[in-house]
Amino acid sequence: MGEQSNFSERVWQIIAAIPKGKVTTYGDVALLAGSPRAARQVGGVLRRLPPGSKLPWFRVINRHGRISLQGEDLFRQRDALEAEGIEVNDAGEIDLEKYRWAY
DNA sequence: TGAATGACAAATT
DNA sequence: TAATTTGCCATTC
Numbered sequence: 001m002g003e004q005s006n007f008s009e010r011v012w013q014i015i016a017a018i019p020k021g022k023v024t025t026y027g028d029v030a031l032l033a034g035s036p037r038a039a040r041q042v043g044g045v046l047r048r049l050p051p052g053s054k055l056p057w058f059r060v061i062n063r064h065g066r067i068s069l070q071g072e073d074l075f076r077q078r079d080a081l082e083a084e085g086i087e088v089n090d091a092g093e094i095d096l097e098k099y100r101w102a103y
Numbered sequence: 104t105g106a107a108t109g110a111c112a113a114a115t116t
Numbered sequence: 117t118a119a120t121t122t123g124c125c126a127t128t129c
Contacts, residue, residue, distance in 0.1 A: 005126070041126045044126065047110050062110080063113095068110045
């Protein structure tokens, strides 16, 4: 019971460390977690977060600088990002050059 | 135990 | 340049 895999633990810690007002990519989180080709699994971890999670999951976007979520979830993520000063256009795109977390 | 899943990314068309 | 396919692998069922 309770014992989570090392990968999920790492992902949670890394995402918790993303500064407010910055974003990072699924690929970078995977890299930092020690599994460079597990970007897809990072998304998997976030997808399974409980609704009330305090983790800043919304600071994670894809390598194109775009929000990967669709529908209502896309709007929720965009609003959360804009709420901390990050510019997001109507297509759900963010300027990675400007907001990327330099870890 | 194994097949299915998928909030990605790189390669190929 | 954009769309599609392929590779990837932790997790779930």
